[in-house]
Amino acid sequence: MRIVIIGGGAAGMSAASKAKRINADSEVIVYDSGGFVSYAECGIPYFLGGKIDDYGKLIHYPITEFTEKRGIIVRTNTSVSSINPEKKEIFFDNGTSESYDRLIICTGASPKVPQKFKDSGALAIRTLDSGIDIRKKLKPGMKVTIIGDGVLGMELASTLKEGGYGTRLISHHSDLFPRISREISRQFLEDFRNEIEVELESEILAIEKTNSNFTVKTSKGTHESGIVIFATGIVPNTSFLKGSSIETTSTGLIRTNELMQTNFPDIYAAGDCATSRNIVTGKESWNPLAQVSNKMGRVAGSNAAGERMIFPGSIGTTLVKIFDYEVGFAGLALDESIKASFNAKRTTVKARSRAAYYEGGSEIWVEIIYDVKSGKLLGSQIISKDGGAWRLNAVASAIQAGLTVEDLFYTDFGYTPPFGPVWDPIIIAASLSMK
Numbered sequence: 001m002r003i004v005i006i007g008g009g010a011a012g013m014s015a016a017s018k019a020k021r022i023n024a025d026s027e028v029i030v031y032d033s034g035g036f037v038s039y040a041e042c043g044i045p046y047f048l049g050g051k052i053d054d055y056g057k058l059i060h061y062p063i064t065e066f067t068e069k070r071g072i073i074v075r076t077n078t079s080v081s082s083i084n085p086e087k088k089e090i091f092f093d094n095g096t097s098e099s100y101d102r103l104i105i106c107t108g109a110s111p112k113v114p115q116k117f118k119d120s121g122a123l124a125i126r127t128l129d130s131g132i133d134i135r136k137k138l139k140p141g142m143k144v145t146i147i148g149d150g151v152l153g154m155e156l157a158s159t160l161k162e163g164g165y166g167t168r169l170i171s172h173h174s175d176l177f178p179r180i181s182r183e184i185s186r187q188f189l190e191d192f193r194n195e196i197e198v199e200l201e202s203e204i205l206a207i208e209k210t211n212s213n214f215t216v217k218t219s220k221g222t223h224e225s226g227i228v229i230f231a232t233g234i235v236p237n238t239s240f241l242k243g244s245s246i247e248t249t250s251t252g253l254i255r256t257n258e259l260m261q262t263n264f265p266d267i268y269a270a271g272d273c274a275t276s277r278n279i280v281t282g283k284e285s286w287n288p289l290a291q292v293s294n295k296m297g298r299v300a301g302s303n304a305a306g307e308r309m310i311f312p313g314s315i316g317t318t319l320v321k322i323f324d325y326e327v328g329f330a331g332l333a334l335d336e337s338i339k340a341s342f343n344a345k346r347t348t349v350k351a352r353s354r355a356a357y358y359e360g361g362s363e364i365w366v367e368i369i370y371d372v373k374s375g376k377l378l379g380s381q382i383i384s385k386d387g388g389a390w391r392l393n394a395v396a397s398a399i400q401a402g403l404t405v406e407d408l409f410y411t412d413f414g415y416t417p418p419f420g421p422v423w424d425p426i427i428i429a430a431s432l433s434m435k
Contacts, residue, residue: 001023001025001026001027001101001102001305002026002027002029002099002100002101002102003016003019003023003026003027003028003029003100003101003102003103003104003301003304003305004029004031004090004098004100004102004103004104005019005028005029005030005031005103005104005106005301006031006080006090006103006104006105006106006107007030007031007032007105007106007107007108007237007271007273008030008031008032008034008036008037008038008074008076008106009032009037009038009039009041009106009108009271009272009293010038010041010271010290010293010294010297011106011108011270011271011272011293011294011296011297011300012030012032012037012104012106012270012271012297013030013037013038013061013066013297014270014293014294014295014297014298014301015104015106015268015270015297015298015300015301015304016028016030016066016070016072016301017066017070017072017301018297018298018301018302018305019104019301019302019304019305020070020071020072020305022301022302022305022306022307023305023306024071026305027073028071028072028073029072029073029074029075029098030066030072030073030074030075031075031078031080031090031092032074032075032076032077032078033077033078033079033080034076034077034127034128034129035076035077035128035129036059036076036127036128036129037063037066037074037076038059038060038061038065038066039058039059039060039128040058040059040060040290041126041127041128041290042290043057043058044058044125044128044130044131045125045152045155045156045159045160046159047131047135048125048131048134048135048138048156048159048160048163049159049160049162049163050163050164051159051162051163055128055131055132055135058128059128063076078092079092079093080092080093080107080240081093081240082240082241082243082244083103083105083240083241083244083246084244085103085244085245085246085264085267086245088100088101088103088266090103100266101266102266102267102268102304102305103266103267103268103304104260104267104268104269104270104297104300104301104304105238105241105246105254105262105267105268105269105270105273105274106269106270106271106273106293106297106300107236107237107238107240107271107273108126108236108237108271108272108273108293109126109234109235109236109237109272109273109288110124110126110234110235110237111124111125111126111230111231111232111233111234112230112232112233112234112235113230113232114204114230114232117204117207117230120207120208120209120228121207121209121214121228122147122207122214122228122229122230123137123227123228123229123230124229124230124231125152125156125229125231126234134227134229137227138165138226138227139226140164141164141165141166142165142166142226142227143165143166143167143168143223143224143225143226143227144160144165144166144167144168144225144226144227144228144229145168145169145170145214145216145223145225145227145228145229146160146167146168146169146170146229146231147169147170147171147204147228147229147230147231147232148169148170148171148230148231148232148233149169149171149173149176149177149178150177150179150231150232150233151179151318151320152231153169153171153231153232154169154176154177154192154320154322154327155320155321155322156229156231157169157192157196157322158192158195158196158321158322158323161195161196161323162323166197167196167197168196168197168198168199168223168225169196169197169198169199170199170202170204170216170218171198171199171200171201171202172201172202172203173200173201174200174201175189175200176189176192176193176198176200177189177327179329179333180327180329180381180383181333181334181346181348181367181381183346183348183365183367184348184350184365184366184367184381184382184383185365185383187363187365188322188325188327188365188383191323191325192322192323195323199218199220199221201219201220202218202219202220203218203219204216204217204218205217205218205219207228212226213225213226214226214227214228216228234272234288235251235252236251236252236253236254236272236273236274237272237273238252238253238254238273239252241254245263245264246262246263246264246267247262247263249275249284251286253273253274253275253286254269254273254274254275255274255275255284256268256269256270256274256275256276258277258310258311258312258313259299259300259303259308259309259310259311260274260296260299260300260303260311261303268300268303268304269300270293270296270297270299270300271288271293271296271297272288272293274296276292276296276311276313276314277311277312277313277314278313278314278315278316279312279313279314279315279399279400280315280331280332280340280378280379280399281332281340283340285313285314285316287314287315287316289314289316289317289318291317292314292316295311295314296311299311315330315331315379315396315399315400316329316330316331317329317330317331317392317393317396318330319389319392319393324385325383325384325385325388326382326383326384326385326386326387326388326389326392327382327383327388328381328382328383328388328389328392329379329380329381329382329392330379330380330381330392330395330396330399331369331377331378331379331380331396331399332344332369332378332379333369333379333381334346334369334379336379337369337371337378337379342371342378343371343372343373344369344370344371344372344378345369345370345372345433346367346368346369346370347367347368347370347429347430347432347433348365348366348367348429349365349366349367349425349428349429349432350363350364350365350366351363351364351366351421351425351428352364352421352425353384353385353386353387353388353420353425354386354387354417354418354419354420354421355417355418355420355421355422356421357417358417358418360386360418361386361387362384362385362386363384363385364382364383364384364386364387364388364391364425365381365382365383365384366380366381366382366391366395366425366426366428366429367380367381367382367429368380368395368405368408368426368429368430368433370404370405370433374404375404375405375406375433375434376402376403376404377395377398377399377402377403377404377405377408378399379399380392380395380396380399382395387419387420391424391425391426394411394413394426395408395426398411405430405433405434406430406434408426408427408430409427409430409431409434411427411430413426413427
């Protein structure tokens with residue numbers, strides 16, 4: 001059996017490895033349009049900021065790990081132009097074609113850059129190739145303009161600032177980082193603004209390049225920059241499916257079921273180009289995250305190779321380090337919960353991350369969102385300089401398990417003063433939500 005995989009990122013190589021393990025006699029071939037496979041995309045901002053000095057450290061495995069040890073054929077710098085699912089054939093940009101018995105599409109996503117600025121010289125990050133290109137262009141002390149205040153924009157702004165670059169962040173929003181509740185983000189955002197030049201409610205009017213410099217014109221003014229980076233979202237890499245009968249959403253995502261199977265039983269899709277199930281709402285969703293893509297890929301590879309495996313979905317748990325802050329969210333925000341027809345309410349707690357008498361620690365802001373009638377946990381957001389990440393993961397596990405605020409209150413967390421107070425902020429939030 002020939003299993004062909006398009007895309008060698010997190011989902012693609014996970015799918016290839018799982019398929020080969022299950023069906024060792026199968027021919028597993030991976031095609032990727034870039035020069036690398038199996039690398040840590042999430043580490044690219046730290047490579048740009050100088051915390052990682054060699055991009056080679058971001059590569060999980062050399063290609064030889066797959067080709068020589070696992071028996072997987074890998075073809076880099078090879079782009080697929082179209083698919084004929086009825087004839088089980090894929091076509092490449094060079095005019096050649098390849099047949100398959102099972103196909104797994106893991107083409108990921110690309111940065112969303114406004115059409116009018118695509119030829120401006122402004123850059124965007126998604127692949128290791130793009131990260132290497134930007135790193136070459138960065139010069140010590142250079143002024144950098146970041147457009148966008150989502151997870152990537154905020155992360156880039158902080159890592160580049162820490163790397164010694166003069167950093168400006170431009171957003172069309174009235175508040176920074178709108179995914180995070182204003183109830184818990186005030187101090188965090190104030191500290192961020194003290195480090196980064198921030199321009200809110202601003203629209204990009206023009207980006208002009210002169211020699212090695214950029215002039216960025218916005219609705220708020222004009223400034224010079226050595227480099228401009230868009231961090232304004234992503235779009236799935238599925239344009240090559242245009243004209244095929246593989247079912248996609250209005251935004252280009254490939255529709256899949258719990259087996260990661262498309263509307264063609266021998267074609268699967270996984271990762272940032274595919275839909276999955278939101279565990280909280282039970283509805284179709286999109287969570288383009290590395291840990292989610294890896295699991296989706298493994299499920300797709302297993303099913304393509306003949307061993308049934310189900311992907312239950314995800315809740316979009318996201319963590320990001322912004323300066324000294326650990327910031328994260330999981331599940332639904334309050335407005336998302338209400339939109340999903342839950343009778344939702346939130347509880348916000350500000351406390352200490354460790355016992356008050358123990359050295360170190362910091363303030364921690366915990367927010368949990370829950371359904372008033374059932375008590376079911378719907379979402380959480382946490383910000384802290386100490387212990388924010390592990391606490392979010394703890395609540396995320398409770399959300400995914402379908403626990404209630406009462407269940408969370410009675411969860412038997414370990415206690416010792418260096419790691420938390422006897423009444424942990426999470427337990428306090430749960431207790432207040434029970435009243």
